[in-house]
Amino acid sequence: MIRTIELKETVTASNDRDAAELRRELTARGLFLVNLTSAPGSGKTTLISRTVSDLIGRVRIGVMEADIASDVDAKKIAALGAASIQLHTDGMCHMDAGMTRAGLAGMPTGDLDVVFLENVGNLICPAEFDTGAHVNVMILSVPEGDDKPLKYPLMFQKSDALVVTKTDAAPYFDFDFAAVTRRARALNPGIAVFPVSAKTGEGMRAWEDWLLAERKRGRHA
Amino acid sequence: MIRTIELKETVTASNDRDAAELRRELTARGLFLVNLTSAPGSGKTTLISRTVSDLIGRVRIGVMEADIASDVDAKKIAALGAASIQLHTDGMCHMDAGMTRAGLAGMPTGDLDVVFLENVGNLICPAEFDTGAHVNVMILSVPEGDDKPLKYPLMFQKSDALVVTKTDAAPYFDFDFAAVTRRARALNPGIAVFPVSAKTGEGMRAWEDWLLAERKRGRHA
Numbered sequence: 001m002i003r004t005i006e007l008k009e010t011v012t013a014s015n016d017r018d019a020a021e022l023r024r025e026l027t028a029r030g031l032f033l034v035n036l037t038s039a040p041g042s043g044k045t046t047l048i049s050r051t052v053s054d055l056i057g058r059v060r061i062g063v064m065e066a067d068i069a070s071d072v073d074a075k076k077i078a079a080l081g082a083a084s085i086q087l088h089t090d091g092m093c094h095m096d097a098g099m100t101r102a103g104l105a106g107m108p109t110g111d112l113d114v115v116f117l118e119n120v121g122n123l124i125c126p127a128e129f130d131t132g133a134h135v136n137v138m139i140l141s142v143p144e145g146d147d148k149p150l151k152y153p154l155m156f157q158k159s160d161a162l163v164v165t166k167t168d169a170a171p172y173f174d175f176d177f178a179a180v181t182r183r184a185r186a187l188n189p190g191i192a193v194f195p196v197s198a199k200t201g202e203g204m205r206a207w208e209d210w211l212l213a214e215r216k217r218g219r220h221a
Numbered sequence: 222m223i224r225t226i227e228l229k230e231t232v233t234a235s236n237d238r239d240a241a242e243l244r245r246e247l248t249a250r251g252l253f254l255v256n257l258t259s260a261p262g263s264g265k266t267t268l269i270s271r272t273v274s275d276l277i278g279r280v281r282i283g284v285m286e287a288d289i290a291s292d293v294d295a296k297k298i299a300a301l302g303a304a305s306i307q308l309h310t311d312g313m314c315h316m317d318a319g320m321t322r323a324g325l326a327g328m329p330t331g332d333l334d335v336v337f338l339e340n341v342g343n344l345i346c347p348a349e350f351d352t353g354a355h356v357n358v359m360i361l362s363v364p365e366g367d368d369k370p371l372k373y374p375l376m377f378q379k380s381d382a383l384v385v386t387k388t389d390a391a392p393y394f395d396f397d398f399a400a401v402t403r404r405a406r407a408l409n410p411g412i413a414v415f416p417v418s419a420k421t422g423e424g425m426r427a428w429e430d431w432l433l434a435e436r437k438r439g440r441h442a
Contacts, residue, residue: 001286007262012351039260039261039262039342040260040344040365040369040372040373041260041364041365041366042368067372067377068372068373069371069372069373069374070368070371070372072368072371072372089437091345091349093314093343093345093346116237119258120345121344121372121373122314122344122345123261123341123342123343124289124312124314124341124343124346125314125345125346128312142263143262143264143362143364143365143387144261144364145262146264147291147293148261150290150291150293151261151288151289151290151293151342152261152290152342153290154289154312166364168393169364169390169393169394170353172389172390172393173390194339
């Protein structure tokens, strides 16, 4: 049985302040919050599942799955034995800091080191709302194409890392890794780029090492 | 040189009325408007390009490409020799009827039979706004997965047809065509479903025949 929380939009005018306050509180409690954004079908849940499995015994990861409907993602995570919760956004296309706080209140945060927030599948609205996360990670799958930085620039600007998923499908699509990296860095010179296949495991180690290093850097270790 | 129009949001309270009025006007002028929605990277532009090429000499098609940034899609369409325009939504995640009307004002509609509106790449917001189109077509690509009706139900409810693209990639992904059709029809029993590959041409004929039949049915022929 997946627990589901129905969220209502909070006052967005104060979102930046609420997000900064939430981040401070989480830092003080030693909890590292990771916001994951992407288009629908980019493989966020598969990436999260593999990352949770790979890091079992090293960090305790919980997962909040935000969606406008359904609990299919939270069920997949729960099947791994990890703490997970489903958040319904009442039709809204993004999470904000107040909604993130409401979600965390439903998680066993005292027993966790890291919480992944799987944001609503959308490359537009979530870029505009700080959730209070310590790092923002954007996921782009090979089948979506290498032109996405040109079309959704704000999301690339706001992300600390870009994980390019489904690299095992690269032989069947025209996807230029050098081009996507160049386009992403033109918008955001400091963005870390990780090509991965959660199916074969290729590239997962570099992404996971970055995640653990970011957690340490923020003194959450 | 691609012409670009910068759009501002119109008053949404009256959107349903504006959309109905726009639809009546277009019907009177014999212009058939098709609204295409999908997630980013589903292959909308490739599908449109192939459809435009296949139907040259049978109907005169123009294309409006809506995006929050860039004009890469309008350039691809213009390269086919078809009338095209780029619409920028000022960061907004959807098109409404007023924005659609503003876009049409920049098109040579007197020389066209059909206009495709490529809506912003997003499965959430565009479902909530009637653009004034005669038919709504949703595109879902095989790599996105067959669970999307469960996660974005409103979009499936609002669509007259579902075009499942990138079927040539099906051998490399776990995608259950029967399951996606069953899930879509549970939400919307009348939805037409067309599996296609714009790359190989597989299934294109059935989709194009449906489009031409819908145009005739609305007495736009």
